[in-house]
Amino acid sequence: MTCIQQNKVLFYWLSFHRVVEITQKIMRMLSTLAAILFLNCALADGCQFPISDGKCLFVEFRSEKGFRYKQAERFCQSAGGAVGVIPDEGTYEAVVSFIKSVIPDELDMVQLWTGVEVDPLTGDVTEPENAFTHWNPLEGLATGASISKWTQVYLTVSRFEDDEGQGMSNYEPNARLDGVLCEIST
Known part of the structure; x- marks a missing residue:
């Protein structure tokens, strides 16, 4: 494998792991948002x-x-x-x-x-x-x-x-x- 091919593999590997990391952060934010939306509905009912x-x-x-x-x-x-x-x-x-x-x-x-x-x-x-x-x-x-x-x-x-x-x-x-x-x- 040439140096250029090795760099491409490394770039794709790093890009994939960054996407996974960002996806995990987005999922945590969505979970918090869902809890807040649920809370807003519940508060309207006094709970x-x-x-x-x-x-x-x-x-x-x-x-x-x-x-x-x-x-x-x-x-x-x-x-x-x-x-x-x-x-x-x-x-x-x-x-x-x-x-x-x-x-x-x-x-x-x-x-x-x-x-x-x-x-x-x-x-x-x-x-x-x-x-x-x-x-x-x-x-x-x-x-x-x-x-x-x-x-x-x-x-x-x-x-x-x-x-x-x-x-x-x-x-x-x-x-x-x-x-x-x-x-x-x-």
């Missing part, structure tokens, strides 16, 4: 994320002072609901995609209370039983006697796609987090 059994999820941020778990619980109750539980992987992906699009400008990531509770001594999910979890690969589920008060599960979402520190973790309910995921009946 951000309709889920099964006539329930709906929505997010509330309090970036300055944050929410302790009990405050988050009272906030959701005042809206006619409870602290939310993500029912499955598909809903988790949609909620995370939406949250990424509405993270306040002053923050690179947010931490939101969920309605999932764990027993930090055993690592078992205690409320609701068999709840869906997607543990943060860097923090995950913390267990042990020294952290016996870390009963509440929160969700960390970063605006950066490649941030590996996203997912659910547990912590003590007196901690102040950026917001809460609420669940209401529609």
Whole structure:
């Protein structure tokens, strides 16, 4: 193979990989756009994320002072609901995609209370039983006697796609987090 032929092969190979990379970026953008369009329709009905059994999820941020778990619980109750539980992987992906699009400008990531509770001594999910979890690969589920008060599960979402520190973790309910995921009946 001549040098010119080798360069053509290299050019075509690089061009193909660039097209794949651009296509992947476009697909991520379309996914985010679909979540936003879905959200706009849902908001018109008073809901951000309709889920099964006539329930709906929505997010509330309090970036300055944050929410302790009990405050988050009272906030959701005042809206006619409870602290939310993500029912499955598909809903988790949609909620995370939406949250990424509405993270306040002053923050690179947010931490939101969920309605999932764990027993930090055993690592078992205690409320609701068999709840869906997607543990943060860097923090995950913390267990042990020294952290016996870390009963509440929160969700960390970063605006950066490649941030590996996203997912659910547990912590003590007196901690102040950026917001809460609420669940209401529609």
